[in-house]
Amino acid sequence: MKDVPERDEMTLIRDAAKGDASAFERLMREHEGRMYAVALRMCGNREDAQDCLQEAMLRIFRALGSFKGQSTFSTWVYRVTMNACLDELRRRKVRTASSLDVLLDNGWAPTSEDDTPEKYSIAADQRRYLQKAIASLPEDMRAAIVLRDVQGFSYDEIARVLDANVGTIKSRISRGREKLREILLKQPELFDRYPA
Amino acid sequence: MSKVMDCRAFEENLNDLLDGLLEEDVRLSMEEHARNCADCALLLDQTTKMLTMCAELDEDLEIPLPAQAAWRKAVRMEAAKGKPGPNGRNKWKVFGSIAAAFVLLFGATMAYRSQKPAASMLLGSQYRTAATNTASEAVYETDGAWYADERAPVMFADGETEEALGVTADVAAGDTFDTGKTQENRQVILRSASRSLESNTFDQMMESTAGLISDFDGRVENSTVRGRSFEDGGSGRTAEITARIPSASLDEFLSALDALGTVTARRETSEDVTERYVDTQSRLEALRTQLTRLNELTKTAASLDELLLLEDKIAQVQSEIDSNEQMLRYWQSRESESVVSIDLTEIPAYERTQPIEENVGERIRAAFSQSLSWLKEFLQDSLVVLAGFAPHLVILLPAIAILWAAVHLIRRRKRKK
Incomplete structure (x- = not known):
């Protein structure tokens, strides 16, 4: 899935590395949406996702000169994005999304109010509840689940992005799915409302 | 194989089944098991629905325009400051830092060589000169x-x-x-x-x-x-x-x-x-x-x-x-x-034998040898100066690190604004 041919990609990388912002914008056009989605699911809110996206873009722009093609460009881009998100989460530990258990204990319940600009193919409350559930996962499991089950990366790609071996990634995904299912089962009607 | 064992094996293979990583025969036996076991069928159903929900979560997600505009603006501002990466502005920063360090080391070594009191105070040591009989x-x-x-x-x-x-x-x-x-x-x-x-x-x-x-x-x-x-x-x-x-x-x-x-x-x-x-x-x-x-x-x-x-x-x-x-x-x-x-x-008796006439080759050789000797002594003195500085680094390095972190933080905040 490449909008920019490989040869063009290398040319754009070289131009951007020399400080050409336009070339950089063209280069990143095909990645920005997915980078934002990863950041949104990792951070749990749009403001932090926007900050992380901006930080990741700046890191990539500054480090382009040292990108020697050890991995594919897209793998490197998502690795930088994920690192920016993890750094942000660590910095804002106290501000990270509250645990879903705590929210539920405090009487939080999904509402049907649609206050986001995104178009929904599933109910807004279902989406919001799932987002909260993902955000409440531990960081390492969250990163693996977001890349695998939300973004559809392969196990090999995830291993390269998160700089871990495939066995570790499989284990994180397995434990993450188990935990996510346990959380979602606290609202069993979500499954009932979803078509079989 | 008992039902308990089947259920455990089912749970163990569930992720591979959902990721499509199983061999055909294992997949068929799992499907067969799910048909006969209500618990495992429910587990499979819930997990499948959960993964479908996850996959659809960002299906229609579009990056908000303010987010697009924000990173583009930040990158353009960065580009306006200078070329990025080691090919650009940072390269000059690196060269500048190395040059400054070299000048500092050169100055300190020269001060040491001339045995200025200032240098001795800086290094916190005393010179043990070759004392004469006076x-x-x-x-x-x-x-x-x-x-x-x-x-x-x-x-x-x-x-x-x-x-x-x-x-x-x-x-x-x-x-x-x-x-x-x-x-x-x-x-x-x-x-x-x-x-x-x-x-x-x-x-x-x-x-x-x-x-x-x-x-x-x-x-x-x-x-x-x-x-x-x-x-x-x-x-x-x-x-x-x-x-x-x-x-x-x-x-x-x-x-x-x-x-x-x-x-x-x-x-x-x-x-x-x-x-x-x-x-x-x-x-x-x-x-x-x-x-x-x-x-x-x-x-x-x-x-x-x-x-x-x-x-x-x-x-x-x-x-x-x-x-x-x-x-x-x-x-x-x-x-x-x-x-x-x-x-x-x-020690040998001091004798100075001056060649009657030196040709160009001999003069070049002598000059080169003299320079080499100077360089050797200079490098040795530099090592002494560096060793003398080592204890001061215990205080200087954390101070530099704190300063650097503060500058970095201020720049980062400015950039975000």
């Missing part, structure tokens, strides 16, 4: 502290003079360890000194040194001569002499010794063992009293066992007395005779 230029080291000549090591407490050494000599002469009042205020100080001298008349210097030791009623403890003389085609001789000199005439001896050649290093130390000496004397006195009492008790011993016990104790006390007496004897000996270590080095 007494006023000499530097002494006493117990690790360096003093100028006018602050020569204090060997005696206030008010004490060389008469104190007279007492020492008296004590050394005897073999008893009285603890009378005459010794109560006396200080026991062990002195040592070392000298390194060089001369182009090695044999004469050796002979004079031996004569000097003899003249001052000293004795040579150890003497070693190594190497071959320049006349015999060698690279010069060295001698190491350890001598014992009466402490009373040590200063006079050292002054006379310094006149025998060029002094390249001198060191004098003094160790005050008065407290330990007095403690040992007191202990010795107590032990002797105890020995007298034990001897008296043996005369009135009631049984053989008692007598044997007393004799054991007497032997133990006697052994302690011997050990303490030996220690006192050693200190007295060391107090009355100071140890002087003398290193003598033969």
Whole structure:
């Protein structure tokens, strides 16, 4: 899935590395949406996702000169994005999304109010509840689940992005799915409302 | 295989099934199991729905326009500041930092080479220069502290003079360890000194040194001569002499010794063992009293066992007395005779042979050799300067790190605004 041919990609990388912002914008056009989605699911809110996206873009722009093609460009881009998100989460530990258990204990319940600009193919409350559930996962499991089950990366790609071996990634995904299912089962009607 | 085992295997393989990583036969057996097991069927159904929800979560997600605009603006501002990466602005930063570090090192080394006081203060060290025979230029080291000549090591407490050494000599002469009042205020100080001298008349210097030791009623403890003389085609001789000199005439001896050649290093130390000496004397006195009492008790011993016990104790006390007496004897000996270590080095006679006429090749070779020699010395001095700076880095590095972090944080906040 490449909008920019490989040869063009290398040319754009070289131009951007020399400080050409336009070339950089063209280069990143095909990645920005997915980078934002990863950041949104990792951070749990749009403001932090926007900050992380901006930080990741700046890191990539500054480090382009040292990108020697050890991995594919897209793998490197998502690795930088994920690192920016993890750094942000660590910095804002106290501000990270509250645990879903705590929210539920405090009487939080999904509402049907649609206050986001995104178009929904599933109910807004279902989406919001799932987002909260993902955000409440531990960081390492969250990163693996977001890349695998939300973004559809392969196990090999995830291993390269998160700089871990495939066995570790499989284990994180397995434990993450188990935990996510346990959380979602606290609202069993979500499954009932979803078509079989 | 039991149902429990099947369910466990089902759970173990569930993720691979959902990720499509299973072999056909395993997949079919899992589907078969799900048809017959309500729990596993529910697990499969819930997990499948959950993954479908996850996959659809961002299906129609679009990056908000403010987010698109924000990163583009940030990148353009970054680009406007200069070229990114090591090919651009940062490269100049790196070059600048290296150049600044080199200039700093060069300056510090040159200051060190010229032995400016500022450099010595900066490095927190003192220069031990090759002292000449001029007494006023000499530097002494006493117990690790360096003093100028006018602050020569204090060997005696206030008010004490060389008469104190007279007492020492008296004590050394005897073999008893009285603890009378005459010794109560006396200080026991062990002195040592070392000298390194060089001369182009090695044999004469050796002979004079031996004569000097003899003249001052000293004795040579150890003497070693190594190497071959320049006349015999060698690279010069060295001698190491350890001598014992009466402490009373040590200063006079050292002054006379310094006149025998060029002094390249001198060191004098003094160790005050008065407290330990007095403690040992007191202990010795107590032990002797105890020995007298034990001897008296043996005369009135009631049984053989008692007598044997007393004799054991007497032997133990006697052994302690011997050990303490030996220690006192050693200190007295060391107090009355100071140890002087003398290193003598033969140097070639200074001769300057100027070539009658030098051709261009020889001049180039000479200039190159001179530059190489300068560079070698400069690098060695740089190493010394760096080593001197090392302790300061303990404070400087964290300070630089904090400064850097603060600047980075401020820049980051500005960028976000």
